Amino acid sequence: MIKQLKIAAACCIILLLSACIKKKKDDFNRTELLNSMYTMVIQPGYTGLKDASATLQTAANSFLTSPDSASLSNLKDAFYVAYANLQYVEALDFSSESALRNDLNSFPSDTAQIDNNIASGSYNLSTVNNLRAKGFPALDYLLYGKPHAQTISDFSGNANRKQYLTDVVSDIVSKANAASNWWNANKTTFVNASGTDVGSSVGMLVNDMSFEMERNRRERVGTPLGYVGLIFGGSVAPQTTEAYYSGYSKEMFLENLKGLAALYSGAGGVGFDDYLTHLGADYNGTPLANEISTQFVKVRTAAEQIPVPFSQAVTTHNAEMQTLFLELKKLTVLIKVDMSSQLGVIINYSDNDGD
Amino acid sequence: MKGVIEKVKTSLLPPLGGGGALIVFRFAFGIMMFLSLVRFAANGWIDALYIQPKFFFTFYGFEWIKPLSATGMYAVFAIMMLASLFVAFGFFYRISIITFFLLFTYVELIDKTNYLNHYYFISLLSFLMCFLPANLAGFKNLRGLRGFIFIIQLQMATVYFFAGIAKINSDWLLHAMPLKIWLASKSNLPLIGNLLTEEWVAYAFSWCGMLFDVSIAFFLFNRKTVWYAYAVVVVFHTLTAILFPGIGMFPYIMMVCATVFLAPLTPRRGGGEVPQNIWNVINLKTALKTSPIGGGLVGTFFLIQFALPFRYLLYPENLFWHEQGFRFSWRVMLMEKAGTVFFTVRNADGKLFEVNNRDFLTMQQEKQMSTQPDMILQFAHHLADVYQSKEVYAEAYVALNGRASQLLIDPKQNLCEVQDGFANKSWITSPALVSNVQLSMTKQFSN
Structure with missing residues (x-):
């Protein structure tokens, strides 16, 4: 018996040694993935937002100094660009400083709260009850809530309104700067957390993508359709659409999707598609990486085929909105279930024992 | 000099041939439990698992088990910590171990989200320990004592053996699943990292793991191989602890508890008849005569315990898919299973809408529920209560051991119409059913 054990032990050692000597195969390196993800997607994304926010602030200041049609149009353009830049990185939720989803994009906006804040002139934008009274949803209401000319005259004589716009924009700028700075300071930490456990960078990225995909399906499409949540009890709810007043819901959705697709494919660098391909992940006979890429395209096409803002589309193009909802559901399952499972990543932000 | 060392040794270590073996085990178990509980509390899990949730997934037949208030739950854990220390030092041993067993089992019964095989193991072990004379250092009746040690050894052996039997399946042995996925995900580990992405390594680990689990108990029982076997136990569990930190205290608990096999059969001092072979000890006739x-x-x-792992045979189709008869069977590390469930409720106005699971469940609860049909049913019934609804549907997508995700249950089944129980859940999809029910949510919503 002892002899047999000894032989077995010797075999194991030989096996291990031979494996060590064996030349490495085309190893996929998660550190490389993270490095590329940082350089190609995250860093440019947050810098883009930071710069666009600065431009937004300049445009807001010149509008407030001389409120006229040209300066308002200029501000509206800056709003669009900055909002689009936020969409691109909205999924990322690595720290309280870098997570901007709640602080800058809690939609639909609470217009009553915004009006009250302006009327009273006293508010604290960092409190929870002002979450829907700031950020881009607030700007959407402030800049597009009334017709162009009316907006100009509303701002012209109203010091409180001017101050509110200044404060909301300053808040956006400071949040965007803080997030960008956080990422600059944490590149090494991000790249070095190259495991797949809860809290690892790959684990966080997959969780963030799943969460944002759910937000797209539920809040951006499902709630306006009346499918999701009880508040509107199954009735179409256009007022819950993102960017309701500006009507940029589709554009913002597509920007958001672009950000998610960048996180998936690495935007020209190393992405999760390469990772899945390396692992040989299969989906009913086709490579899972291709299946997911194709589904991204299907979602994009479904959204592009909707010719009007989602707020209108829920009534005028209901079938197309339903298609978008279904395609998003498929993409959510592919990312949240198939991809995470093939990567051995757990969909959870907090650690727990398993067995 | 030699005499001094011997004296120190005997004062520190009780004479192992007497009640000492049990004292050592009792001490190791108590300390291990204390440390586990401290770790549990330090991780904030008392709050996260027993105070934060608004809804708890009770075990079938144990719906009456309810968590206490926050203070109550902290008190329960504090008492458990104290009891485990008392057990370690033999302080009010009997009452302490009974307290520990009852409270530990109570906590485990609160929410099946938190079910782990090693928690079940601790419940069983502490139950057995309630009957052990582990407080008697000078236990003279060696024959009786051997019997007690054997009971603990048998409990250990049961865990290993059935965990091994469970690994004899095609996913584990023929496809190296789920280890192929899990090992590749650990490629960042130093030294062995590169090795882990190799396919043959996953196969080697799978087969070695199965052979280890199935056979180790026999080598531990054999006096000639016990020390070698224990060394293998240490190597095996150390490796699993490094590779899978997510399994928590389990490797350490097994390493510590397996020392019970090392208890020498020859007493250092004191007399008594010495059985040379374990089979002399468990003479059924003698045992039944002394204490029927x-x-x-x-x-x-x-x-x-021997029967429970086989109850799955009473259910059709794939055990890993439907999980009927999965728990309490030492099925560990067998599945990479992930899922997501969309619940649809018809409200009083007749409108269908999708629920946000996270409004009711913690992330951990949602994750566990999404792959386990009995939990999906429980949650569906909870939603029916909350929304006063008579129609709840679940569209659940699950991926198992590297296969593509597919529907876990019939999405057209109104879950309000079915009850939980031991009968086969016919609304769980079988491969034949899947092709027939490809749900169109569009269709459902336009109902």
Whole structure:
């Protein structure tokens, strides 16, 4: 018996040694993935937002100094660009400083709260009850809530309104700067957390993508359709659409999707598609990486085929909105279930024992 | 000099041939439990698992088990910590171990989200320890004592052996799943990292793991191989602890508890008849003659444990898919299973809408529920209560051991119309059913 054990032990050692000597195969390196993800997607994304926010602030200041049609149009353009830049990185939720989803994009906006804040002139934008009274949803209401000319005259004589716009924009700028700075300071930490456990960078990225995909399906499409949540009890709810007043819901959705697709494919660098391909992940006979890429395209096409803002589309193009909802559901399952499972990543932000 | 060392040794270590073996085990178990509980509390899990949730997934037949208030739950854990220390030092041993067993089992019964095989193991072990004379250092009746040690050894052996039997399946042995996925995900580990992405390594680990689990108990029982076997136990569990930190205290608990096999059969001092072979000890006839009730109870206890892992045979189709008869069977590390469930409720106005699971469940609860049909049913019934609804549907997508995700249950089944129980859940998809029910949510919503 002892002899047999000894032989077995010797075999194991030989096996291990031979494996060590064996030349490495085309190893996929998660550190490389993270490095590329940082350089190609995250860093440019947050810098883009930071710069666009600065431009937004300049445009807001010149509008407030001389409120006229040209300066308002200029501000509206800056709003669009900055909002689009936020969409691109909205999924990322690595720290309280870098997570901007709640602080800058809690939609639909609470217009009553915004009006009250302006009327009273006293508010604290960092409190929870002002979450829907700031950020881009607030700007959407402030800049597009009334017709162009009316907006100009509303701002012209109203010091409180001017101050509110200044404060909301300053808040956006400071949040965007803080997030960008956080990422600059944490590149090494991000790249070095190259495991797949809860809290690892790959684990966080997959969780963030799943969460944002759910937000797209539920809040951006499902709630306006009346499918999701009880508040509107199954009735179409256009007022819950993102960017309701500006009507940029589709554009913002597509920007958001672009950000998610960048996180998936690495935007020209190393992405999760390469990772899945390396692992040989299969989906009913086709490579899972291709299946997911194709589904991204299907979602994009479904959204592009909707010719009007989602707020209108829920009534005028209901079938197309339903298609978008279904395609998003498929993409959510592919990312949240198939991809995470093939990567051995757990969909959870907090650690727990398993067995 | 030699005499001094011997004296120090005997004062520190009790004479192992007497009650000492049990004292060592009792001490190791108590300390291990204390440390586990401290770790549990330090991780904030008392709050996260027993105070934060608004809804708890009770076990079938144990719906009456309810969590206490926050203060109550902290008190329960504080008492458990104290009891485990008391057990370690033999302080009010009997009452302490009974307290520990009852409270630990109570906590485990609160929410099946948190079910782990090693928690079940601790419940069983602490139950057995309630009957052990582990407080008697000078236990003279060696024959009786051997019997007690054997009971603990048998409990250990049961865990290993059935965990091994469970690994004899095609996913594990023929596809190296789920280890192929899990090992590749650990490629960042130093030294062995590169190795882990190799396919043959996953196969080697799978087969070695199965062979280890199935056979280790026999080598531990054999006096000639016990030390070698224990060394293998240490290597095996250390490796699993490094590779899978997510399994928590389990490797350490097994390493510590397996020391019970090292208890020497020859007493250092004190007399008594010395059985040379374990089989002399468990002479059923003698055991039943000395304590017919005790012997009968222990026999029943183990017979139930031996039967439970096979109850899955009463259900059709794939056990890993439907998980009927999965728990309490030492099925560990067998599945990479992930899922997501969309619940749809018809409200009083007749409108269908999708629920946000996270409004009711913690992330951990949602994750566990999404792959386990009995939990999906429980949550569906909870939603029916909350929304006063008579129609709840679940569209659940699950991926198992590297296969593509597919529907876990019939999405057209109104879950309000079915009840939980031991009967086969026919609304769980089988491969034949899947092709027939490709749900169109569009269709459902336009109902």
